[in-house]
Amino acid sequence: MSEIDVAGDPLAALQDDGTSELVVRAREGDEAAWSRLVERYSGLLWSIARAHRLGDADAGDVVQTCWLRLVERIGALDDPAAAGCWLATTARNECMGLLRRRARDLAPVPLGARPASGPDEVAVARDRLGRVGAALEALPGRCRTLLRLFAQAASYAELAAALGIPVGSVGPTRARCLSALRRLVP
Structure with a gap:
């Protein structure tokens, strides 16, 4: 061979x-x-x-x-x-x-998803979320309702109906509420 x-x-x-x-x-x-x-x-x-x-x-x-x-x-x-x-x-x-x-x-990862955060990033995010939540509670009732519904992807028509305001007023009202929220978050 x-x-x-x-x-x-x-x-x-x-x-x-x-x-x-x-x-x-x-x-x-x-x-x-x-x-x-x-x-x-x-x-x-x-x-x-x-x-x-x-x-x-x-x-x-x-x-x-x-x-x-x-x-x-x-x-x-x-x-x-x-x-x-x-x-x-x-x-x-x-x-x-x-x-x-x-x-x-491999678990599917949503498009644009960020990698898992470390313990420090999680702690900072929780702290910031707590401060935003406290500031949201300090807002007047109409702003609190508008921002909560907006965060749940409610349409302008739904927001207008819930708040009893014209649809054209939703955008400017939302802008004023967000501005007030930013001032309250330390």
């Missing part, structure tokens, strides 16, 4: 016609044949995992899973000479499955 140097080109291993003999011997329990298969195709499997931009741990998991699948299914391979192609396909499928699972596990 001639040796083919596949170190420079991982795909060269796929054309090696000695694979068939190694697979047959590995099926029969020949540990040296298994070692030679692992030696021959590990570079290919690692290059496929790396081509999918997997980190060391994930790439290692993919490579290990490919070898496990071959151990489980070596007896079912129709063409022992195609073991390299079978391993390459298995590696690609494992990589894609891993990437799909990873994408599915």
Whole structure:
């Protein structure tokens, strides 16, 4: 059996016609044949995992899973000479499955959402919210009602009806109420 140097080109291993003999011997329990298969195709499997931009741990998991699948299914391979192609396909499928699972596990983030705040930012935001709430309570009833309804996305018509004022007065009244609120927030 001639040796083919596949170190420079991982795909060269796929054309090696000695694979068939190694697979047959590995099926029969020949540990040296298994070692030679692992030696021959590990570079290919690692290059496929790396081509999918997997980190060391994930790439290692993919490579290990490919070898496990071959151990489980070596007896079912129709063409022992195609073991390299079978391993390459298995590696690609494992990589894609891993990437799909990873994408599915990520929680969707709304467009424009800010990253999670640290404890200091949360404390500052709570303090500011408390000051705004206290200032809102200090406003006259009409301003308090208008700003609360406006914060709930009420339309100008709804605001006008709730306050008993013309629709054209809602904008200027809202501006005066917001100005008063800004003056009250320390």
